Every structure is written in C-alpha cells, then in structure tokens.
Amino acid sequence: MDQPLYKICSAAALEQARGAGRFEGSADDLRDGFIHLSAGPQVTGTLAAHFARRDDLVLIAVDGGRLGQGLRWEPSRGGDLFPHLYGPLDLGHVVWVEPLTLQDDGRHRLPDGVVS
Numbered sequence: 075m076d077q078p079l080y081k082i083c084s085a086a087a088l089e090q091a092r093g094a095g096r097f098e099g100s101a102d103d104l105r106d107g108f109i110h111l112s113a114g115p116q117v118t119g120t121l122a123a124h125f126a127r128r129d130d131l132v133l134i135a136v137d138g139g140r141l142g143q144g145l146r147w148e149p150s151r152g153g154d155l156f157p158h159l160y161g162p163l164d165l166g167h168v169v170w171v172e173p174l175t176l177q178d179d180g181r182h183r184l185p186d187g188v189v190s
Contacts, residue, residue: 077189078135078169079111079145079157082125085132088171097134097163108146111136111157114189121174121182123151131174133185140167 083100091097102124103109112120117133125131138145141159150156172185 076139077114079113079138079141080117080188081109081111081134081136081163082117082120082131082174083134084128084130085173086130088132088134091163091165096165099162107160109159109161109163111138111145111159113157116154116156117184117188118181119151125182127176127180129176131182132171133174133188134171135169135188136163137167137169140164 081097083097087097087100097109098104099109110120121131138157141163144159144161146158146160147155148158174182174184177183
C-alpha cells in the first residue's frame, strides 16, 4: 500500500457506516456528489478549514490503491489536487481509524505516522 488517503468524519457517522458496511458520505459529500478525502499533507488544512475545534471526529485511513476508478484527483482548495471518491467508501478498504482529540490550543492532535 502506498501512503493512505484520509477521511475525516464524526464518530457517529462512522458508527452509522459500520452498520451499513459502507460510508455513503457526509452531508457535504452528498451535496457535492463525491466523498471528500485528503492526502497526508492536506489533513491539517482540511481540519482547520472545515472541522475547527470539533471534538467528535475520527480520522479514517484508507488504502487508496483499492478505491479503483471511482477515485479522482481534482483541483480544490488553493488549486491543489485533492482525492475525491465517486461512490460509497467500502469499509473493507479502511486500514485504521483513530479518534481526533483536541490539544490545548484547539487544534487536532494527529495520530503518529500521519504526515501533514
């Protein structure tokens, strides 16, 4: 597996996905027509831009090599290419899940090994 891709979502959304066996997407994903993912170097910026100070989040590491043709790299924030998944995320492609805790300064603490 190459470097994983990451999905940030609420713990409640992950539990709902586990019940269904797949993640259909957040309200933002459903609105935009694809599941927003981030590469490692993009995680910190994504957290700051869209999830600031939320204490109910998990970080899901996904084996991007298993996502097939539904994975597309498209311009987004600042013109950077971001991974977008067109279709549901099969939870069988999840490598690990870690809770995102808040530090004293309000930023999220990333799990060891996440390059951001």
